[in-house]
Amino acid sequence: HIPVMAEELVSGLNIKRGDVIIDMTFGAGGHTKFIMENYKHCKVIALDRDEKAFEIAQDLSKKFKGRIIPLLGKFSELDKLLSENGIVENSLNAALLDAGCSSMQFDQPERGFSLVRDGPLDMRMDGNRSEGQITAADVVNNLDEEELTEIIYKYGDERNARNISSSIIENRPISTTLELARVVSMAFSQTSDVFRVDSLGRRCHIATKTFMAIRIFVNDELNEICHGIKTSEKYLMNGGKMGVITFHSLEDRVVKRMLKQIEISKPFNVKMGVGKRSKTERRYWKREQSLLLPSGEEIEQNPRSRSAKLRIATRCRDG
Ligand SMILES: C[S@@+](CC[C@H](N)C(=O)[O-])C[C@H]1O[C@@H](n2cnc3c(N)ncnc32)[C@H](O)[C@@H]1O
Secondary structure (H helix, E strand, C coil): CCCCCHHHHHHHHCCCCCCEEEECCCCCCHHHHHHHHHCCCCEEEEEECCHHHHHHHHHHHHHCCCCEEEEECCHHHHHHHHHHCCCCCCCEEEEEEECCCCHHHHHCHHHCCCCCCCCECCCCCCCCCCCCCCCHHHHHHHCCHHHHHHHHHHHHCCCCHHHHHHHHHHHCCCCEHHHHHHHHHCCCCCCCCCEEECCCCCEEECCHHHHHHHHHHHCCHHHHHHHHHHHHHHHEEEEEEEEEEECCHHHHHHHHHHHCCCCCCCHHHCCCCCCCCCCCCCCCEEECCCCECCCHHHHHHCHHHHHCEEEEEEECCCC
16 A cells, blocks of 8 residues: 655654654555654554554554554544543644545445445445444435535535436435446436546546545545544644645645634535634644645556645644
8 A cells, every 4th residue: 555645744744753643544554654664763643433444553553562552533533532542632743634535445345435346335434333324325315406416516526416416316216336326427418438537637437526425425524624633733732743635625625724724614615615714813823835746756656646635734832
């Protein structure tokens, strides 16, 4: 597994001997391993909401004895998890957040994220961990046309949202990922070609944006990012660094606003909402370079990095 923008990320985080870092999106452990191997005296608190990722973190913690603290939970549970583990506010040197799904999640058809390999319509990063959490099947089979259109349009940036949601309504119940991909493609006039070229010139399945929208909704991903940045704000020490990697513009917009302290009262409306930061409010973050992108070489070696955007900010507590 190749971690995205690892060099740029760790250099932006300015990691030093003895630092304690939180990897808020452990995944397959790519970034954590990179830190373990390159910064011998650091510790990493490794969070992920996915049980499989947590198991990998537990295994890795045996290899790097005393240097990895695995935590199972999501960003909105992190504050509680940290205090339960004796981590105090204002104490961490750096935090990193590599948003979205892991390739591991996409590659397991039974998790229901894949639109090329069939699986149940699930998409919960938490798996069965949180009882009662809605699945992708609940979303496509129960919401009304207006609600589906809104989700697909706003979270997927999909202009054909209305036709897609009416195709879903006509063809439900839908129970598998390939079924959903087929129903979505029926909403496009030239259904013979299920691929189209996206804004970055990549060939994408016609249902990619719809799948992304439903996934974001099921996992409440944008609200979660807000929680993640808020919790880092609390636990990073003065001068501590936060690095965030996002993969699409909606995520990046939320990150940018959070770091600029623009209040997002209704994340569902991030596209439309105009937030304001009052002039008198204290600044919690100082931003470094505005935006870092992967090198051409990295994109060639790891095409998944192509849409990545990295933002680095410094926690400032005195002014
Ligand atoms: C892009 S992957 C991270 C890959 C990792 N940096 C690596 O190099 O292996 C994102 C991971 O973050 C986790 N994740 C996403 N949202 C989360 C949240 N709100 N709380 C905790 N973990 C989350 C996902 O389960 C997934 O494993």
